[in-house]
Amino acid sequence: MTPPPEPLELQALARTVVATAKARGMTLATAESLTAGMIAATLAEVPGASAALAGGVVSYSSAVKANVLGVEATLLAERGSVDGEVARQMAQGARRVCGADVAVSATGVAGPEAHDGKPVGTVFLGWASGSGSGFTEHHFTGDRAQIRTLSTVSALELLSSHLSPSSHTA
Numbered sequence: 001m002t003p004p005p006e007p008l009e010l011q012a013l014a015r016t017v018v019a020t021a022k023a024r025g026m027t028l029a030t031a032e033s034l035t036a037g038m039i040a041a042t043l044a045e046v047p048g049a050s051a052a053l054a055g056g057v058v059s060y061s062s063a064v065k066a067n068v069l070g071v072e073a074t075l076l077a078e079r080g081s082v083d084g085e086v087a088r089q090m091a092q093g094a095r096r097v098c099g100a101d102v103a104v105s106a107t108g109v110a111g112p113e114a115h116d117g118k119p120v121g122t123v124f125l126g127w128a129s130g131s132g133s134g135f136t137e138h139h140f141t142g143d144r145a146q147i148r149t150l151s152t153v154s155a156l157e158l159l160s161s162h163l164s165p166s167s168h169t170a
Helices: 006-026 037-044 063-068 073-079 085-097 144-163 167-169
Strands: 026-033 052-058 102-108 120-129 132-139
Touching: 006 037, 006 132, 006 144, 026 037, 026 085, 037 052, 037 144, 052 085, 063 073, 063 085, 073 085, 085 102, 085 120, 085 132, 102 144, 120 144
Parallel strands: 026 052, 026 102
Antiparallel strands: 102 120, 120 132
16 A cells, blocks of 8 residues: 655645746646545635636536536546546647646546546546646555545646656657
């Protein structure tokens, strides 16, 4: 079982993301399914986060993914919501809807049961920026809370990597 990060580590990571975004004059957005707002909430805990955090969309249902974020309905019907391309389109939608420079998304299976044929711990994180978009796949272990926390940490790390000056090649 993967140990969850210490709360202070999570806060430090969020502070770094917000400080980097502010220093670069960039804005951030999130689109969240399994994390249900944890990524945005973690960023918002940082004093001064409003200078960087444009907003976020909690898209627990496929209808919100399609109707608000613009995820292709046929993709959702064919592959389900736990999919890398869905994560990528979620991030693109969050960036567009919130008018942000960089967006991150999270969709996956926190448990306790498998979903869309994917086992518990399967998580896809999407990203979108002016230089493109993509996704990463993760397989976390732990209980529901741990998987959601690990997803949040990984999403913040992904945001951080796309805020660095060399991120245009990522």
